[in-house]
Amino acid sequence: MHPISYFQALVLGLLQGASELFPISSLGHSVILPRLLGWDIHQNDDYFLTFLVATHLATALVLLGFFWRDWVRIVRGLGRSLRDREIAQGDADADARLGWLLVIATIPAGLLGLTLEHALRSVFASPTSAAVFLFGNGLMLFGAERLRRHAPVRRGTDYSDERIAREVSYREAVLVGAAQAIALLPGFSRSGATMSGGLLVGLSNVDAARFSFLLATPIIGAAAALKLPELAGSQGDGVRGPAFVGALAAAVTAYLSVRFLVRFFETNRLTPFAVYCTVAGALCLAIFAVT
Amino acid sequence: MTKRPALIVPAVLAGVLLLALAALYFADSAASLPSFIPGHEAGSAHHHVKHGIATALLGLAWLVFAWFQSGPSSSKPTATRGFE
Secondary structure (H helix, E strand, O other), X not given: OOXXXXXXXXXXXXXXXXXXXXXXXXXXXXHHHHHHHOOOOOOOOHHHHHHHHHHHHHHHHHHHHHOHHHHHHHHHHHHHHHHHOOOOOOOOOHHHXXXXXXHHHHHHHHHHHXXXXXXXXXXXXXXXXXXXXXXXXXXXXXXXXXXXXOOOOOOOOOOHHHHHHHHOOHHHHHHHHHHHHHHHOEOEOHHHHHHHHHHHOOOOHHHHXXXXXXXXXXXXXXXXXXXXHHHHOHHHOOOHHHHHHHHHHHHHHHHHHHHHHHHHHHXXXXXXXXXXXXXXXXXXXXXXXXX | XXXXXXXXXXXXHXXXXXXXXXXXXXXXXXXXXXXOOOOOOOOOOOOOHHHHHXXXXXXXXXXXXXXXXXXXXXXXXXXXXXXX
């Protein structure tokens, strides 16, 4: 008997792949949904964490594949700047500058994740906490749209990466990257935090989304890779089959999600997701209160 | 980015020290760590791998910073905001 059935793995995988990239908190949904469906799955169970490693790894690989050409350009840019011991200013080498913005933004999130993940997970693992934070995530998205510096759509002739490289300073990259740490609280969204941060530092929705997706790949991939030995080791016994199914399902929905969202944010805002999170968070709180 | 050559030596020192500390975290159990190092725990056989990774990342960041500071000064006009 598997601790997670194949059907549960399929549902949770589909949910994880989609909700990881939509700014609605995949972890929050993975905590809330089992409670709503009456499944005996808890966020702090070892097998569930091992299962999540597989679905996160799948999501990271999909993102890497989707933005493969961009990553090749960015890594080449990083190599050029290291060789020259110089990060060219302005649009002279946007790939190098974007690459270093991503590196600098990933460091604080990585450090905070490494040091705080276990403590926060232990304290805020309950579905009720996740519902409260999901509501808070909605407010965060509303706030970002309200406090944004620029119009949601900015049509320009230059490429999105050049705009990001030009408009985001290193200090702002640190702040946007550190904002990802809020996603350690189940219910707050990593992509929601980075998109909100992007809007606050002056990016348009489409640029903020692109920066968020590029930021997601190293942090999700590294987090999954760090825990991969658990999936391969004894902790993965009995859960590898469902984890594989969940990973495949997550890969499919992650691919469809990123394709959809890249186009969605060309003309749309975070507001629909803010509405969803506040309503879903409040509804879940009400349901948990009466059940 | 404005070059500050005076920061090269301190940055290299910080980077090397942090990498050495990271090696200590990987190699020694929590009980074997010197008592002034965060993570020391008497009687614990646990290895603070995450502490090690975090420390190594910080060390590498300092070394990369030193590497860029040692490069030629840029004469191009600044068009972006940042540390400059």
